[in-house]
Amino acid sequence: MRRRSIKRLPKAHLHLHLEGSARPETIKEFAALEGMDVGDGVFSNLPEFIVVYAKTAQTIRRPENLKRVCRELVEDEAAQGVWWSEPMGVPQYYWERLKLPVDEVYAIMQEGFAEGTKATGTEVGMMAGINRNFGVDGLFGVNTVQVAEFAARNKGNGVVSFGIAGDERIPPDPFKPAFDVAHEAGLLVVPHAGETMGPGSVWSAIQTSRPNRLAHGVRAIEDLDLLKYLRDNQITCDVAPTSNLMLGVANDIELHQLPKLLDAGVPVTINTDDQTFFGMLLCDEYKLVRDTFGLSDYELAGMAKVSALASGAPEATKQRILQGIDDWLASEPDEDGVG
Numbered sequence: 001m002r003r004r005s006i007k008r009l010p011k012a013h014l015h016l017h018l019e020g021s022a023r024p025e026t027i028k029e030f031a032a033l034e035g036m037d038v039g040d041g042v043f044s045n046l047p048e049f050i051v052v053y054a055k056t057a058q059t060i061r062r063p064e065n066l067k068r069v070c071r072e073l074v075e076d077e078a079a080q081g082v083w084w085s086e087p088m089g090v091p092q093y094y095w096e097r098l099k100l101p102v103d104e105v106y107a108i109m110q111e112g113f114a115e116g117t118k119a120t121g122t123e124v125g126m127m128a129g130i131n132r133n134f135g136v137d138g139l140f141g142v143n144t145v146q147v148a149e150f151a152a153r154n155k156g157n158g159v160v161s162f163g164i165a166g167d168e169r170i171p172p173d174p175f176k177p178a179f180d181v182a183h184e185a186g187l188l189v190v191p192h193a194g195e196t197m198g199p200g201s202v203w204s205a206i207q208t209s210r211p212n213r214l215a216h217g218v219r220a221i222e223d224l225d226l227l228k229y230l231r232d233n234q235i236t237c238d239v240a241p242t243s244n245l246m247l248g249v250a251n252d253i254e255l256h257q258l259p260k261l262l263d264a265g266v267p268v269t270i271n272t273d274d275q276t277f278f279g280m281l282l283c284d285e286y287k288l289v290r291d292t293f294g295l296s297d298y299e300l301a302g303m304a305k306v307s308a309l310a311s312g313a314p315e316a317t318k319q320r321i322l323q324g325i326d327d328w329l330a331s332e333p334d335e336d337g338v339g
């Protein structure tokens with residue numbers, strides 16, 4: 001059966017981390033330059049993965065290299081048919097490595113994104129975020145409320161959302177004041193939840209942060225009331241299938257939670273999370289779920305539409321993506337598919 005090209009499908013990419021989306025060869029080059037050892041990169045669960053991730057991020061130690069990672073991210077997104085990208089970045093982490101104030105770090109990131117946008121047309125809005133592993137007091141004297149204030153200050157200047165990542169065993173409750181600052185500023189609030197810790201972590205994220213979207217959220221399928229809540233309130237789950245497989249959230253792609261979320265009417269998007277480590281680009285992820293679950297082009301287009309609608313993109317960009325998706329559906333199937 002012939003199918004439409006997934007690369008040609010216009011989409012927004014909403015759940016990806018800046019350093020976890022860097023090209024592996026770029027990171028190797030940085031590690032050699034800095035004389036650093038990034039280790040064997042082996043992990044089998046989320047806590048181990050966080051350690052591997054930190055080693056990679058530590059190789060970005062010069063302004064020009066941070067800018068390059070940002071520019072290459074946009075170029076790579078464009079190559080996957082991404083029209084709007086929403087990477088999570090934490091400028092505060094670069095204080096120690098670059099010895100620059102947060103606003104200067106952010107300006108470097110913006111330059112990199114802007115160069116990528118100029119070259120490709122793919123637009124970027126950053127999700128400023130915090131890592132709960134570093135606690136409410138954060139890193140380098142920058143607490144989580146200050147990160148949220150940075151995000152709020154830069155709404156309209158490239159920041160569109162506020163996220164929280166890290167080990168879900170650490171409850172989100174102490175971070176509530178930071179979420180309140182983000183809501184007050186009109187940013188989208190997007191906590192990681194429902195990945196390793198089950199429905200309870202989603203309920204506590206809902207109570208604490210009033211999320212617009214959830215990064216992952218897949219384990220919501222274990223609680224029918226929660227599924228109904230996500231559907232009724234149209235809280236989007238930014239699902240990353242290969243990440244879930246590699247971190248043991250789903251034991252097998254055939255057993256992945258995606259179909260149950262879709263069947264329940266929960267808005268779902270497809271994402272990579274950390275392609276540097278998981279080895280799957282965004283079109284690979286779409287193809288994986290298409291071929292595993294026999295999804296039609298209309299169903300793929302539906303998830304791509306959700307990605308545009310649930311994003312922090314300007315209204316005009318959303319409309320452009322939605323039109324592009326309709327044009328894609330109206331086009332002739334042009335590839336030999338397996339679905």
Ligand SMILES: [Zn+2]
Pocket residue numbers: 015016017165192215273
């Ligand atoms: Zn993530």
